Amino acid sequence: MWQRELIVLPWFLLRPLDLIIRSFDALRPLHAAEGKGGDRDILNLMDEMSPHLGFTATEEKRGQAGLRAMGIPEGAQFVCLTVRDSAYLASHYQGADTSAHNFRDSDIQNVVLAAEALADRGYYIVRMGAKVRAPFESASEQVIDYATNGMRSDFMDIYLGAKCAFCISTSTGFDAVPFIFRRPIVYINSVHIGWLFTFSKRFLAIAKHHYSIREGRELSLREIFSNDVGFSLSGADYEAKGIRLIENTPEEIRDVVIEMDERIKGTWKPLAEDAELQKKFWEIFPTKAINITGAPFHGEIRSHFGAVFLRNNKGWLS
Numbered sequence: 001m002w003q004r005e006l007i008v009l010p011w012f013l014l015r016p017l018d019l020i021i022r023s024f025d026a027l028r029p030l031h032a033a034e035g036k037g038g039d040r041d042i043l044n045l046m047d048e049m050s051p052h053l054g055f056t057a058t059e060e061k062r063g064q065a066g067l068r069a070m071g072i073p074e075g076a077q078f079v080c081l082t083v084r085d086s087a088y089l090a091s092h093y094q095g096a097d098t099s100a101h102n103f104r105d106s107d108i109q110n111v112v113l114a115a116e117a118l119a120d121r122g123y124y125i126v127r128m129g130a131k132v133r134a135p136f137e138s139a140s141e142q143v144i145d146y147a148t149n150g151m152r153s154d155f156m157d158i159y160l161g162a163k164c165a166f167c168i169s170t171s172t173g174f175d176a177v178p179f180i181f182r183r184p185i186v187y188i189n190s191v192h193i194g195w196l197f198t199f200s201k202r203f204l205a206i207a208k209h210h211y212s213i214r215e216g217r218e219l220s221l222r223e224i225f226s227n228d229v230g231f232s233l234s235g236a237d238y239e240a241k242g243i244r245l246i247e248n249t250p251e252e253i254r255d256v257v258i259e260m261d262e263r264i265k266g267t268w269k270p271l272a273e274d275a276e277l278q279k280k281f282w283e284i285f286p287t288k289a290i291n292i293t294g295a296p297f298h299g300e301i302r303s304h305f306g307a308v309f310l311r312n313n314k315g316w317l318s
Contacts, residue, residue, distance in 0.1 A: 042299035063159035084172035103235035113250035194230035203303035
């Protein structure tokens with residue numbers, strides 16, 4: 001990957017340095033230019049280009065040794081699992097109130113059913129996380145709680161993300177690694193749904209349910225956007241509008257994870273209704289939305305929304 005060890009500055013040094021570079025014209029050449037869509041590939045370039053990073057022979061040896069130490073046999077496929085909770089942000093900004101972001105949190109135990117279904121299909125599942133609130137409890141020896149078992153390292157975070165068969169994510173920091181290395185990603189419990197990553201055929205997603213406390217029912221996809229919470233980045237927005245976010249069920253997560261596995265393997269068998277349901281979803285979804293700078297959120301739509309989720313929630317598209 002790099003010919004020598006990467007030197008990582010702590011955030012409390014890196015952020016002031018970044019601000020200094022931004023403040024002086026003479027230092028502008030040191031600052032990387034931001035793409036037209038920010039971190040969103042609105043030009044759909046990622047599917048057309050190979051990763052720009054790789055691993056040296058020494059790093060490959062180190063990474064493979066790390067896998068063996070974790071109990072993953074040579075040649076075995078593994079899946080990275082990253083589920084956001086409030087632990088990392090709270091530790092990163094000690095003393096600050098970070099509760100506005102808690103609407104993005106999910107319960108790691110709701111993924112056990114999916115993880116064990118993947119284990120039955122021969123995968124090892126590696127739960128990622130630098131700081132987490134709770135252990136990942138599974139009876140399967142193929143489910144590895146790397147976040148809490150004392151084996152986590154910065155290097156293995158990168159190696160695992162680069163080499164996984166695919167990643168299961170609630171759309172949080174770690175999934176940038178498999179994204180950079182062009183690994184498939186299945187997003188679960190997606191919220192501020194208008195921000196879905198749509199620009200790669202490698203992406204698959206399902207969303208949290210939006211329940212209107214005032215009306216006593218779940219909001220449709222169209223109503224999520226008409227209530228102006230489709231792009232909301234603060235939990236206060238949902239509270240103000242009387243909307244309770246409900247996590248995906250273990251069965252919903254299992255179904256979309258199996259769909260991803262079968263899409264990758266080429267064994268996915270869509271039903272006759274799936275194409276029409278996808279069409280309805282993307283007709284309602286604001287594919288032409290723009291951000292505050294005037295740049296579009298989405299380029300060509302290449303991702304899929306979970307087929308089984310749409311079959312079981314046809315009223316959501318009404």
